[in-house]
Amino acid sequence: MSPLPSVDTLLDKMTCDLQQLLSDRGLENPVMVGIHTGGVWIAQALHQRLHIQSPLGELDIAFYRDDYDQRGLQPQVKPSSLPFSTENRHVILVDDVIMSGRTVRAAFNELFDYGRPASIILVTLLSLPGRELPIQPDITGQQLTLEHGERVKLLGPEKLALKLVTGAA
Amino acid sequence: MTADSQLQLNSKGQLRHFLSLNGLNRALLTEILDTTDSFVSVGEQAVKKVPLLRGKVVANLFFEASTRTRTTFELAAKRLSADVLNINISTSATSKGESLKDMLQNLEAMACDMFVVRHAQSGAAHFIAQQVCPDVAIINAGDGRHAHPTQAMLDMYTIRRHKGGFAGLVVAIVGDILHSRVARSEIQALTTLGVAEVRVVAPKTLLPTDIEGLGVSVFHSLKEGLRDADVVMTLRLQKERMHSALLPSEHEFYKRYGLSRDSLGFAKPDAVVMHPGPINRGVEIESEVADGVQSLILKQVNYGIAVRMAVLSMTMSGQMATRIKSS
Numbered sequence: 001m002s003p004l005p006s007v008d009t010l011l012d013k014m015t016c017d018l019q020q021l022l023s024d025r026g027l028e029n030p031v032m033v034g035i036h037t038g039g040v041w042i043a044q045a046l047h048q049r050l051h052i053q054s055p056l057g058e059l060d061i062a063f064y065r066d067d068y069d070q071r072g073l074q075p076q077v078k079p080s081s082l083p084f085s086t087e088n089r090h091v092i093l094v095d096d097v098i099m100s101g102r103t104v105r106a107a108f109n110e111l112f113d114y115g116r117p118a119s120i121i122l123v124t125l126l127s128l129p130g131r132e133l134p135i136q137p138d139i140t141g142q143q144l145t146l147e148h149g150e151r152v153k154l155l156g157p158e159k160l161a162l163k164l165v166t167g168a169a
Numbered sequence: 170m171t172a173d174s175q176l177q178l179n180s181k182g183q184l185r186h187f188l189s190l191n192g193l194n195r196a197l198l199t200e201i202l203d204t205t206d207s208f209v210s211v212g213e214q215a216v217k218k219v220p221l222l223r224g225k226v227v228a229n230l231f232f233e234a235s236t237r238t239r240t241t242f243e244l245a246a247k248r249l250s251a252d253v254l255n256i257n258i259s260t261s262a263t264s265k266g267e268s269l270k271d272m273l274q275n276l277e278a279m280a281c282d283m284f285v286v287r288h289a290q291s292g293a294a295h296f297i298a299q300q301v302c303p304d305v306a307i308i309n310a311g312d313g314r315h316a317h318p319t320q321a322m323l324d325m326y327t328i329r330r331h332k333g334g335f336a337g338l339v340v341a342i343v344g345d346i347l348h349s350r351v352a353r354s355e356i357q358a359l360t361t362l363g364v365a366e367v368r369v370v371a372p373k374t375l376l377p378t379d380i381e382g383l384g385v386s387v388f389h390s391l392k393e394g395l396r397d398a399d400v401v402m403t404l405r406l407q408k409e410r411m412h413s414a415l416l417p418s419e420h421e422f423y424k425r426y427g428l429s430r431d432s433l434g435f436a437k438p439d440a441v442v443m444h445p446g447p448i449n450r451g452v453e454i455e456s457e458v459a460d461g462v463q464s465l466i467l468k469q470v471n472y473g474i475a476v477r478m479a480v481l482s483m484t485m486s487g488q489m490a491t492r493i494k495s496s
Contacts, residue, residue, distance in 0.1 A: 060207060063219035063482075070493070072183070072486030073221070075200050079210040087215075113216035 004152065007160040010125055010141030011042070015049045017139045018092070018123060027119070030090040033057035035107050036078050038096030041156040042125050046094060057082040064106035080110065087115040096154045098124040098140075101133035126152065126162075176298055183487035186298045186307045187480050189316040190357040198325070198361055201479050205326050208475035211248060221482050222251035225282040229255045231310070232288040237446055237470065238310050238320075242285045245477035254281070269293075270300060281305060283485060291315035291350075306488040308480065314350050320445050321354035323476040325362060327469050328400055331441055335362045341394050341436070342385075343370040343426060344404030344453050347377050347415075351445045352404060356383050370394030371426065374415040391426050395435035402443045403428045403453045419452045429455040433463065441465050 022030065031054045034043025040058050047056045062077040093107055104122060111117060127140040146152065151165045174192030179185045182197070190198070211219055227246040231239050239255070246253045258272070276284070283306040286294050291313030298307040311317040325335075332338060340359055346352045346369050359367045360383075367385040369376065380387055388394030395401060406422065416422050428442065442454075442464045450456045459466060 062207070063211070063221055068221055068486070069489055072490050073204070073482050075203075077204055077207045079207045081210060109220070113214050113218065115215050 004144075004162040004164060005142055007045075007125065007141075007154070007162060011045050011049065011160075014123060014125070014139055014141050015046060018046070018050065018121075021121065021139060027090045027121075029053060030092050030121070031057060031084055031086065032092045032094060033059055033082065033107075033111070035093070035095040035103060036060040038125075038154040038156070039094045041154065041160055042096050042123075043092075043094035044157070045160065046092075046123070052092075054084045057084065059107055059110055061103060061106040061110055064110045066102060066106065082114055085115055086111060086117045088118045090119050090121065091117040092121045092123055094123045096124065097126045097128060097152065098122075098135070098137055099128040099130045101131050101135035104135050105133055125154065128152070173295075176295065179487050179491045181487075181490065183490060184480075184484045185487035185491050186294075187318055187484050188294045188298060188307065188309045190318050190321060190354050190361065191316075193361065195361050195363065198322070198358065201322055201476070201483065202326050202329055204479040204483060205322075205472070205475045208248075208478040209472070211478070212475065218248050218250055220250045222246065222249035222282075222485060225251045225485060226280065227251045227253050227283045227285060227481070228276060228279070228281045229253065229310075230258065230276075230284050230286045230288075231256075232258050232286070232293070233311070235287055235310070237473075238287065241470070241473040242308075242310060242319075242477055242481075244474050245481055246283075246285075248474065249478055249482055251283075251481075254279075269296070273297060273300060277305070282488070283308065283481065285310050287311045289313055304488065304492055306484045308484060311350055314348055314353075316354050317350040317445075318354050318358075319473075319477055319480055320351050321358040322480065323469060323473045324355060324402065324443060324445070325358050326472050326476050327443060327465050328441075330472070331465060331468075332399060335359070335364045338364040338399045339366045339368065339397060340364050340400040340402065341368040341370055341388075341398040342402045342404065343391065343394065343428065345375045345406045346371050346380065346404065347375045348407035349404050353383075355402065356385055360384050368394050368398070372416070372422075391432050392435050395432065398436040398440055400441055400443065401428060401433065401436050402445075404445070405447065405449055406452060419449075423452055427451075427453055427455060428458050430457055430461075433458055439463075443469060446470065 032043055032047050032052050034040035059080045060078045122137045123139045124137040125141045127143045153163045153165050155161045155163055171192035173189055177186045177188055229239055243253050285308045287310040293312045294307055294309035342352055356367055369385050370388045370391055444466050448454055448459055
């Protein structure tokens with residue numbers, strides 16, 4: 001299997017694509033929200049490259065997961081922080097990887113409990129196959145297919161890099 | 170593992186009842202505080218709800234009067250999207266254990282997932298946890314003189330948030346220690362979380378005989394007890410639990426042990442003042458201090474909702490894990 005792409009290269013491409021999308025749709029003054037933890041790292045990088053005015057928002061979706069009954073409350077929940085109003089704003093929602101789509105579903109629900117956004121643009125660094133919900137990113141760095149038993153991990157927050165992990169989760 | 174922790178924890182060491190802080194280690198108490206941080210931020214959302222306990226039924230069983238604790242538990246459960254039942258029980262029906270058991274059997278039939286219990290008898294919450302079917306999570310909202318673990322945890326959260334941590338702190342607890350379930354839970358929490366020193370300050374008549382065994386320093390002089398303290402916690406005189414003349418008068422108590430601007434001056438200049446409430450102005454605390462800049466009393470109430478959300482969700486989580494294992 002080909003080596004994993006460099007995160008910087010993907011970020012350059014995503015910045016370009018995102019600027020194009022914002023321009024095409026005429027979206028002004030968007031806000032950006034990253035999903036803990038990898039999504040926040042990616043969002044920080046994009047936030048800087050795009051010179052977004054409002055401070056960066058962070059979501060921890062732990063309280064909105066759909067598997068609380070099966071798995072319970074996981075420790076190391078971090079506080080969510082949205083230091084701006086989402087009411088009637090265009091929200092760029094960022095995560096590192098999209099696979100089943102359940103994390104993004106939880107993020108939508110949480111975002112809507114903060115207010116009613118004008119629109120949500122979904123941005124992910126990677127898109128893996130395996131959707132369990134009909135949710136697709138508007139912008140993605142790269143689509144990736146893994147071998148059975150492989151997982152990909154984003155290392156950070158300094159020097160963002162992708163790493164392949166084999167074996168049991 | 171103490172008997173208490175055996176009853177409260179499941180096989181993975183997660184909470185499945187929350188009865189007392191006895192036997193709970195520092196890591197678990199810290200997890201409760203960390204989880205509380207996240208629930209504080211829920212209070213900043215427009216819709217102050219998360220769906221964690223959606224479809225679960227939480228029954229408030231308050232055998233003793235309470236407005237503040239019951240309201241915050243109700244708010245906490247509702248913010249977790251649970252369905253809340255408030256069951257008011259007159260004290261006359263519960264003077265014998267047998268009546269309690271009968272009542273519980275009736276409630277079991279209602280398929281409640283969790284009981285939040287406040288009772289005048291020490292040990293009541295433990296008794297209920299052992300007698301009801303293992304699927305119902307029991308949260309102790311205060312039992313007799315024994316324990317009030319959620320109050321202690323919200324006080325710990327307040328201290329951590331305003332003092333940055335626990336290491337090196339000198340904490341003085343002043344007042345009616347003898348009758349206070351809050352004091353017992355506070356002492357357990359403070360020692361587990363590793364403060365430098367826990368002091369109790371009270372007349373001999375308001376201290377339990379075995380107080381030194383709890384690992385605290387005992388003071389009968391307010392001046393000495395407050396000297397260089399970082400945190401001062403005052404307690405209400407629990408007159409409803411006093412069965413003999415333990416004090417000359419409330420006025421006398423205030424003169425010797427009341428927290429006033431003058432007596433607060435014995436503590437460190439940046440010391441914080443706390444009180445579990447309800448406060449008796451002019452008895453254990455002067456209005457000026459209760460309403461002053463060093464007072465965290467209203468903040469304690471505010472944090473109480475988030476702390477209870479953490480406890481309810483962690484305990485329900487532990488219960489679910491036990492249910493899945495046994496199914």
